[in-house]
Amino acid sequence: MSKRILVSSIVGAVALGSVAAGGFALASAATSPTLENGSARYVAPSDGGAGSFTYTVDVRDDSGVRDLKVLAWPASSKLDPTEAEMRHVESATCRSSSDETARCTYTLKVTKRQAADMAQGTWYVSALATAQDGDKAFVSRAATFTVTH
Known part of the structure; x- marks a missing residue:
């Protein structure tokens, strides 16, 4: 085998290895x-109108933000939703603040009748963020708040 072919083969192997390593990285x-x-x-809620529940969060991903699912639940219920269950809940409204970040807000009006049926005390917020590239992040207790009547 000539030195020229051997050197070309080694250079090719090194180049191919570098491309593969770069793809892996x-x-x-x-x-x-x-x-x-x-x-x-x-x-x-007050005599003047409905009350509300609002959850706001900044979501960041290098590919951008596609969606944020939000669920509020009383600690006394022992609900503790899973990532799979979160796929079926309502979405927040997300507005991009950059290519990688969005401010997401979920707002729910609460009537006096609904408030009367709500458990008092500590509530948790679960959140499922989905990036443009399909990556997901589930936070079972993304926030805590208190409901009082």
């Missing part, structure tokens, strides 16, 4: 969405 660099600066707030 890119594949492993993908990250799951993150939820930051989340807050939940409950306002009881």
Whole structure:
């Protein structure tokens, strides 16, 4: 075998190995969405009108944000939803603040009748974020708030 063919083969193998390693590094660099600066707030209804529940959070992913599912539930219920169950709940409204970040807000009006049926005390918010590339992040207790009548 000539030295020229041997050197070409080695250079080709090194180049191919570098491309494969680079592809692996890119594949492993993908990250799951993150939820930051989340807050939940409950306002009881008054004689003047309905109350509300609002959950706001900044969702970030390197591919962008596709969706955020939100569920509020009373601690006394022992509900503790799973990621699979979260796929079937309502979505927040997400507005992009950059290519990688969106501010997501979920708001629910609460009537006096609904408030009367709500368990008082501690409530949790579960959240399921989905990135544009399909990656998901589930946070079973993304926020806590208190319901009082």
